[in-house]
Amino acid sequence: MRIDILTVLPGLLHGPFAESIVKRGIEKGLVEVHLHDIRKYTKDKHKRVDDTPFGGAAGMVLAIQPIHDAIQDLQSQRVYNEVIFLTPDGERLAQSRVNQLSLCGNILMICGHYKGIDQRLRDKFVTLEISIGDYVLSGGELAAAVLTDAIVRLVPGVIGDEMSALTDSFQDGLLAPPVYTRPADYQGLKVPEVLLSGDHAKIQKWEEDQALKRTQERRPDLLHG
Ligand code: ADE
Numbered sequence: 001m002r003i004d005i006l007t008v009l010p011g012l013l014h015g016p017f018a019e020s021i022v023k024r025g026i027e028k029g030l031v032e033v034h035l036h037d038i039r040k041y042t043k044d045k046h047k048r049v050d051d052t053p054f055g056g057a058a059g060m061v062l063a064i065q066p067i068h069d070a071i072q073d074l075q076s077q078r079v080y081n082e083v084i085f086l087t088p089d090g091e092r093l094a095q096s097r098v099n100q101l102s103l104c105g106n107i108l109m110i111c112g113h114y115k116g117i118d119q120r121l122r123d124k125f126v127t128l129e130i131s132i133g134d135y136v137l138s139g140g141e142l143a144a145a146v147l148t149d150a151i152v153r154l155v156p157g158v159i160g161d162e163m164s165a166l167t168d169s170f171q172d173g174l175l176a177p178p179v180y181t182r183p184a185d186y187q188g189l190k191v192p193e194v195l196l197s198g199d200h201a202k203i204q205k206w207e208e209d210q211a212l213k214r215t216q217e218r219r220p221d222l223l224h225g
Contacts, residue, residue, distance in 0.1 A: 001104065001155050002032040002078070005144050006070050007111040008049055008062070010035040016145040025158040033148060036074070041066040050114055059115040067110065067117060071125050080108045083127045086140030086147070087112055090129030093147065095170035097130070101147075102154035109147065111140030173222055177210035 005013060017023065017033050025031035042049050043065060050060040071083070081104035091097065101107065110117065110126070122129070132143045152158055159165050169176040180191040194206045215222050 001030070001102075001107070001152075002034070003107045003109065003148055003151070004034045004036060004074055004080075005109045005111065005148075006036050006038055006067060006074075007139075007141055007144070008038045008113055009111075009139060009141055010037050012139070012141040013145055016149065021153045021158060022149055025152045025155060028157060030155050030157050031152050033152075036070055038062070038066045038070060041070045041073070043069075053115060057115070061115050062113055062117040064118040064120055067121050068124075071108070071110075071121070074108060075125075078106050080106045080127075083108045083110070083125050084147070085110045085112065085117065085122055085126045085129045086132070086143040087116060087129050088131050088134070088136050090131040092134070093130050093132050093150070095150075095168075098147075098150045099154065099171075101151050107151070109140075109144045111144050113139040170222075172211075174211040174215045175219060175222070177207040177214065 007013065013035055017026070022031070022033065026033060039047055039049050042063075044063075049062055049066050051063045053059065053061045074080075082101065084107060086109060110121075130143070130147060132146050137143060154165055165171070167176065180195060184191045184196055192206070194202055197203065
């Protein structure tokens with residue numbers, strides 16, 4: 001899988017991709033993540049990438065030319081399964097969408113800033129608009145990092161224990177059950193007896209019951225959705 005990200009602040013994304021799961025996916029050769037600085041594409045003599053909006057509203061808008069040229073340059077090199085714009089007015093991200101995106105070969109993400117990007121770019125190129133929640137970030141970069149992490153961990157081979165991603169919260173429409181590790185008794189804080197029983201059927205039943213209970217208590221909307 002290859003992910004290309006268009007941003008005016010590539011430095012914001014170096015850290016998240018240089019650690020943990022995404023780093024591992026890249027090192028194993030299973031994933032490529034390429035950051036592209038939108039500023040490199042501007043033809044403005046002062047290297048500006050933003051401008052004031054028509055109509056006189058407050059704030060700035062990322063201009064059409066640099067992003068248009070960047071997308072055309074990247075699309076001339078490969079076909080993208082999805083061109084994703086990260087924006088608070090996009091589709092609220094859910095695990096089902098992440099699962100679908102993890103099957104893509106090439107994904108292009110565009111990070112907005114200020115008031116966003118010129119609407120004509122959205123109309124012409126963008127195939128999917130994603131929000132990571134009902135709040136406003138300063139730009140799309142942290143949302144792109146979240147989306148990339150969620151996708152990359154599902155690419156086969158990236159996570160060592162193949163079962164582990166499948167048993168995440170949300171994968172079966174339920175939250176995950178509580179987990180414990182050694183010691184079984186820590187200063188009087190005890191692990192539930194059933195987990196020490198060695199009875200796999202009983203343990204599985206307990207975990208399913210706990211997942212259901214937790215979902216009922218914390219996210220009843222998942223059960224009725
Ligand atoms: N850009 C700014 N806020 C955002 C959000 N909540 N989700 C995705 N992109 C954003």
